[in-house]
Amino acid sequence: MAGEASQGTPREPATPKYLQIAGRYARAIEAGTLRPGDRLPSVRRLHAEERVSISTVMQALARLEAQGLVEARPKSGYFVRARVRAPPPQPARPARRAPSAVGVSALVARVYRAAGDPRVVQLGAAIPTSALLPARELARAIAAEARAHPEAQVDYQMPPGLPELRHQVARRALEWGCTLAADDLVITGGATEAVTLALLAVAAPGAVVAVESPTFYGTLKAIEALGLKALEIPCHPEDGMDLDELEARLDRYKVAAVVSVPNFNNPLGSCMPDLAKARLVEMLAARRIPLVEDDIFGDLAFGPVRPRAAKSWDRDGGVILCGSLSKSLAPGLRVGWAAPGRFRERFEHLKFALNMAAPTLPQRVIARVLREGGYDRHLRTLRARLREIVERVSAAVAESFPPGTRVSRPLGGCFLWVVLPGQVDTLELFTRALDAGVSIAPGAIFSPSQAHRSCIRLGCIEPWSERLDAGVRLVGRLAGRLEG
Ligand SMILES: Cc1ncc(COP(=O)(O)O)c(C=O)c1O
Incomplete structure (x- = not known):
């Protein structure tokens, strides 16, 4: 291990223009200044007003679209999307740790065994189920x-x-x-x-x-x-x-x-x-x-x-x-x-x-x-379906998890990272949820030092259904009990 070395001033890369523009519109939408159904300025207008190239405007709009904040309507422009419900705040940064030997295997085996059981509601796995794959x-x-x-x-x-x-x-x-x-x-x-x-x-x-x-x-x-x-x-x-x-x-x-x-x-x-x-x-x-x-x-x-x-x-x-x-x-x-x-x-x-x-x-x-x-054909459908499932699971978390819960807002992939308030032990939550027929992935398996103990990952890997909705809400209720 090398000795302590001096740390220079961190380099702060300038925020690219497209992110600045997307950020401004995202804040306006979050604040309700722009409401669902409102039309965004046209590409030409943004190009002129923001004094940026058309491709920068397109990148900004693509970012907002990927964030699920706006949608493109053919020949009409970009419109603010209806949100199911404002999602909870995003997780904060985790803390620093020294290098460590890794020992997560036994825990992981418990999780993937549960994830393979067809009787269990699968919120613990991260592979789209066969209903989403061709x-x-x-x-x-x-x-x-x-x-x-x-x-x-x-x-x-x-x-x-x-x-x-x-x-x-x-x-x-x-x-x-x-x-x-x-x-x-x-x-x-x-x-x-x-x-x-x-x-x-x-x-x-x-x-x-x-x-x-x-x-x-x-x-x-x-x-x-x-x-x-x-x-x-x-x-x-x-x-x-x-x-x-x-x-x-x-x-x-x-x-x-x-x-x-x-x-x-x-x-x-x-x-x-x-x-x-x-x-x-x-x-x-x-x-x-x-x-x-x-x-x-x-x-x-x-x-x-x-x-x-x-x-x-x-x-x-x-x-x-x-x-x-x-x-x-x-x-x-x-x-x-x-x-x-x-x-x-x-x-x-x-x-x-x-x-x-x-x-x-x-x-x-x-x-x-x-x-x-x-x-490519399959991918177009899959991306849209995964986005819908992620949004619905996120909305169900917002409605059923204890106040103070934070949830990630991914722009792709098939899961959500949920940070529970207080000191909820999610290994205990994992066991209780599994006893009740729902699998989740406890945060401890995502870190060699078993940090993130009050977090869980929810897989959004099967089509939205009442069963999935009930599974999310059950985990939310159990989390509320463990917190209190
Ligand atoms: C980041 C990451 N890499 C690799 C894999 C496994 O990939 P494969 O099935 O192609 O071995 C996974 C599965 O969850 C994953 O999340």
Whole structure:
């Protein structure tokens, strides 16, 4: 561990103009100055009044749309949306902690066992259920590929993986702001394997890895299994990892890698602005610290714009971009990928060492769905449905949880982060809710130090129904009892 180092004045990047404009209109809507149904000034008028380019105006409107504050009506302009009910305030920033060994596995096992029980109302899981995913279309694609390529069932597809799939993923990467060739990619068994191999490639046992806090427990399990230590960096519910804090910690500790989910991270749903992504990549490149970027939720933006991957700012191959379609298409097919940058060779070697090859038929099926455009069609519907479920669950929380509860306002993804007032122990809440037939994810599993004990994550992963509504309200009532 390096000694204490002096901390310079934190650099404050100027707020981009589009965020300033969107922020002003968001405040006017929150304050009721602009009411549901009111029309916003036209794009031309904003362009003239704000003295900014048309594309800046469009970015500001896209931000408001993604926040669920306005909606575009064809040929009429942008209008303030009706809100079900003003959502509770957003969570505050978590506190600082030193690097620690990770030990969340037993707790996590309790949570995912509960999440797999069909009799239980599923607010504890984070994978859209089959009612939201195109199971029938996938079954047809599987049958067609098996017929067309019977050898896919018997042949290994050695690393780096099926060329056609890598080609299709490289094409999609343009949408993430990345120019990748098929040969830059290695196919993996889901994003989980991609992140695990990335950590194996860059961090020796005992090394310190910086993670967002709260963060996805699967990443914590990988860190635990690899004998690494986690350094928790506070994560802001809107903007993601606190980069001033990260910079100060990198000056203080020897860090082997940073793991981040910049787009709609699990569990907060935060989305790092482009300026911050660029700063993160630059900060790590200057120190030659690799960034393991998990972009598994990027496709689930509620607004029309798919956020860029931090990888798109990578100039020296230091970003290992990991992804999969597990949240948006087919978690069961277990297909993921990595663009490992300058670690490409080592990554491929480790993939081979770990399990030789990714299954061939699922790779063919995903390549087919991407090639034929079915994925994009499905994604448009899925994003709108997830947004609706998130809004409804948020409204039910506002109505049924104890006063003082805070809730995240994600712009994408499929969950809400709820901070309960007082010192409610959400492990106890988890047990009581499960006894009553509802699963939730207690905050402690999202942190190696089991911080966030008074928080829960609610998965918004099945179509809205009375059963789901009743489940949320039941958790709210139980939380109220535990608080009192
Ligand atoms: C941030 C994050 N990464 C990875 C995964 C798992 O991805 P996969 O199923 O592709 O292995 C999850 C699942 O919840 C996740 O939340």
